[in-house]
Amino acid sequence: xxxxxxxxxxxxxxxxxxxxxxxxxxxxxxxxxxxxxxxxxxxxxxxxxxxxxxxxxxxxxxxxxxxxxxxxxxxxxxxxxxxxxxxxxxxxxxxxxxxxxxxxxxxxxxxxxxxxxxxxxxxxxxxxxxxxxxxxxxxxxxxxxxxxxxxxxxxxxxxxxxxxxxxxxxxxxxxxxxxxxxxxxxxxxxxxxxxxxxxxxxxxxxxxxxxxxxxxxxxxxxxxxxxxxxxxxxxxxxxxxxxxxxxxxxxxxxxxxxxxxxxxxxxxxxxxxxxxxxxxxxxxxxxxxxxxxxxxxxxxxxxxxxxxxxxxxxxxxxxxxxxxxxxxxxxxxxxxxxxxxxxxxxxxxxxxxxxxxxxxxxxxxxxxxxxxxxxxxxxxxx
Amino acid sequence: xxxxxxxxxxxxxxxxxxxxxxxxxxxxxxxxxxxxxxxxxxxxxxxxxxxxxxxxxxxxxxxxxxxxxxxxxxxxxxxxxxxxxxxxxxxxxxxxxxxxxxxxxxxxxxxxxxxxxxxxxxxxxxxxxxxxxxxxxxxxxxxxxxxxxxxxxxxxxxxxxxxxxxxxxxxxxxxxxxxxxxxxxxxxxxxxxxxxxxxxxxxxxxxxxxxxxxxxxxxxxxxxxxxxxxxxxxxxxxxxxxxxxxxxxxxxxxxxxxxxxxxxxxxxxxxxxxxxxxxxxxxxxxxxxxxxxxxxxxxxxxxxxxxxx
Numbered sequence: 001x002x003x004x005x006x007x008x009x010x011x012x013x014x015x016x017x018x019x020x021x022x023x024x025x026x027x028x029x030x031x032x033x034x035x036x037x038x039x040x041x042x043x044x045x046x047x048x049x050x051x052x053x054x055x056x057x058x059x060x061x062x063x064x065x066x067x068x069x070x071x072x073x074x075x076x077x078x079x080x081x082x083x084x085x086x087x088x089x090x091x092x093x094x095x096x097x098x099x100x101x102x103x104x105x106x107x108x109x110x111x112x113x114x115x116x117x118x119x120x121x122x123x124x125x126x127x128x129x130x131x132x133x134x135x136x137x138x139x140x141x142x143x144x145x146x147x148x149x150x151x152x153x154x155x156x157x158x159x160x161x162x163x164x165x166x167x168x169x170x171x172x173x174x175x176x177x178x179x180x181x182x183x184x185x186x187x188x189x190x191x192x193x194x195x196x197x198x199x200x201x202x203x204x205x206x207x208x209x210x211x212x213x214x215x216x217x218x219x220x221x222x223x224x225x226x227x228x229x230x231x232x233x234x235x236x237x238x239x240x241x242x243x244x245x246x247x248x249x250x251x252x253x254x255x256x257x258x259x260x261x262x263x264x265x266x267x268x269x270x271x272x273x274x275x276x277x278x279x280x281x282x283x284x285x286x287x288x289x290x291x292x293x294x295x296x297x298x299x300x301x302x303x304x305x306x307x308x309x310x311x312x313x314x315x316x317x318x319x320x321x322x323x324x325x326x327x328x329x330x331x332x333x334x335x336x337x338x339x340x341x342x343x344x345x346x347x348x349x350x351x352x353x354x355x356x357x358x359x360x361x362x363x364x365x366x367x368x369x370x371x372x373x374x375x376x377x378x379x380x381x382x
Numbered sequence: 383x384x385x386x387x388x389x390x391x392x393x394x395x396x397x398x399x400x401x402x403x404x405x406x407x408x409x410x411x412x413x414x415x416x417x418x419x420x421x422x423x424x425x426x427x428x429x430x431x432x433x434x435x436x437x438x439x440x441x442x443x444x445x446x447x448x449x450x451x452x453x454x455x456x457x458x459x460x461x462x463x464x465x466x467x468x469x470x471x472x473x474x475x476x477x478x479x480x481x482x483x484x485x486x487x488x489x490x491x492x493x494x495x496x497x498x499x500x501x502x503x504x505x506x507x508x509x510x511x512x513x514x515x516x517x518x519x520x521x522x523x524x525x526x527x528x529x530x531x532x533x534x535x536x537x538x539x540x541x542x543x544x545x546x547x548x549x550x551x552x553x554x555x556x557x558x559x560x561x562x563x564x565x566x567x568x569x570x571x572x573x574x575x576x577x578x579x580x581x582x583x584x585x586x587x588x589x590x591x592x593x594x595x596x597x598x599x600x601x602x603x604x605x606x607x608x609x610x611x612x613x614x615x616x617x618x619x620x621x622x623x624x625x626x627x628x629x630x631x632x633x634x635x636x637x638x639x640x641x642x643x644x645x646x647x648x649x650x651x652x653x654x655x656x657x658x659x660x661x662x663x664x665x666x667x668x669x670x671x672x673x674x675x676x677x678x679x680x681x682x683x684x685x686x687x688x689x690x691x
Contacts, residue, residue: 024596028597033524036505036570048538117419123681127677131673131680132666133625133666136662139644139647148454157458197686211399252627257648257649277540296541
């Protein structure tokens with residue numbers, strides 16, 4: 001009797017559990033993704049829309065929302081010489097920080113893409129700048145580029161500079177180069193590792209084929225490596241663009257902040273757009289949230305345009321240089337198969353003629369090499 | 383071996399190459415760049431890169447080891463090449479400065495970075511589990527939304543976010559730094575990609591057959607499987623949160639985080655470059671310790687991110 005009751009209870013529990021389980025399967029997937037969407041709605045999507053409202057109103061920090069002004073904020077911003085100056089500065093710093101960064105990253109990746117001893121150590125060493133706080137980097141570089149720093153007195157000695165004070169804080173172009181160098185310092189190693197990962201995925205047969213055809217290592221780099229890592233290069237350039245046009249930390253701390261500092265120089269030589277936005281909204285200049293919101297929209301537009309431009313540019317440049325080796329996968333496989341057939345054929349002939357062949361040796365090393373490539377890929381995934 | 387034979391099997395280019403190698407006295411050992419050992423020049427270049435990478439922090443420590451007089455005398459060079467006891471004195475002065483409280487800032491930064499990374503890992507893995515292994519209506523659309531949201535430049539929302547924080551009363555509160563970044567699109571994307579490969583459906587089915595609820599399945603099966611990617615995600619989130627400067631300088635007033643100490647340094651120790659630089663070193667050093675412990679993982683993370691795109 002008691003036994004029966006227990007069984008009855010057990011079956012009833014299973015039934016209830018099944019219903020719960022079905023409910024669990026239906027609702028839980030949504031529940032699990034909801035934290036992201038909740039947060040994104042509140043702190044991602046809503047501010048984006050709200051920004052339009054703010055940009056269309058007279059808005060101050062303490063007074064809050066003022067009257068509707070239409071596009072006055074936008075036209076006000078576009079009439080400010082300082083806005084245009086900051087835009088020029090941003091683009092110039094972007095170029096000074098971006099182009100050397102890309103070239104150096106490619107170079108470092110190519111250097112790292114070899115059979116190095118203590119591989120991990122060298123890879124780690126290029127990533128050190130990435131974890132150094134950008135504002136700290138800016139302070140230290142500011143010291144190095146300063147009047148009594150490491151650079152200026154030596155350049156004066158060599159006769160390259162004839163200024164008395166440090167020109168890096170006076171001259172517009174030189175200040176852009178100095179800030180660009182901080183960006184190069186921070187991101188080159190990071191991007192080099194990304195490019196390195198892409199380079200290691202390039203099939204090693206291609207290099208072998210190029211070597212056999214007599215291509216120098218330089219030629220191999222430009223005709224085999226670069227075309228093959230094109231998608232990754234597009235990725236690197238796009239992230240570089242989005243980040244590079246929002247420079248703030250380096251520009252703000254270049255002169256060390258302090259009283260009256262951090263605004264991009266006495267003459268706004270290195271005020272960037274985001275620094276301009278910051279000063280408009282929260283700095284000493286004014287308390288103009290409406291106008292600052294307008295700057296935000298204009299900046300987003302510029303980032304979009306430059307990103308698309310860069311995307312098209314990289315695509316066209318690397319595809320024109322890729323022509324010599326742009327073959328489809330099936331074509332490549334066909335060529336490799338053909339070469340193998342020729343090799344096997346000549347090997348057979350040679351064996352018939354009783355000659356020891358180099359080809360025989362080449363095919364015997366084939367498999368270990370393939371294993372090697374697989375291993376390096378595994379290492380990447382890990 | 384005759385060149386004719388090489389020409390026969392590998393073409394005229396190979397002959398030219400073989401002759402060139404022979405003229406230089408180096409036989410063609412291997413065509414494969416992955417097995418060729420690089421020469422000393424490569425290591426020299428790498429050594430230069432290493433020196434450049436660590437130089438700024440080293441320089442800050444050297445400036446921090448010097449008095450104002452020594453720095454004034456050392457025009458065009460570092461004041462010292464080895465750290466001195468002056469560094470500890472300067473550290474003491476920075477830690478005890480009255481203009482800002484170093485330890486409060488340190489704890490603030492730690493609190494924010496730890497809670498942001500922990501929450502990001504948890505919510506990202508949860509969402510990644512759902513996106514990669516569960517079926518539900520609208521999954522594709524929602525996942526595309528996640529990816530698309532990554533392309534939005536963060537700075538656009540600054541002004542409305544500030545107004546919201548003001549309305550919430552979160553200005554000068556650590557909540558303003560923590561809550562908006564509890565989970566991000568990148569983390570969800572990263573964990574989804576990882577779990578897609580790392581977690582076999584069979585395991586989930588087995589857990590379901592054994593009567594585990596979905597949440598239990600997530601906690602006992604998906605979470606352990608996701609550990610390597612989760613650790614990397616935690617590291618990157620930690621570094622990003624610790625170093626972030628723009629948003630904290632918008633919403634914080636008197637409460638400081640580590641990066642916010644930096645602008646205070648010059649005001650606090652006006653002309654004493656040694657003190658300022660020792661402060662810079664102190665602020666930047668903690669992450670260096672993290673890097674020494676987990677740099678390998680960071681490297682693997684950067685490279686894996688590149689492959690998965």
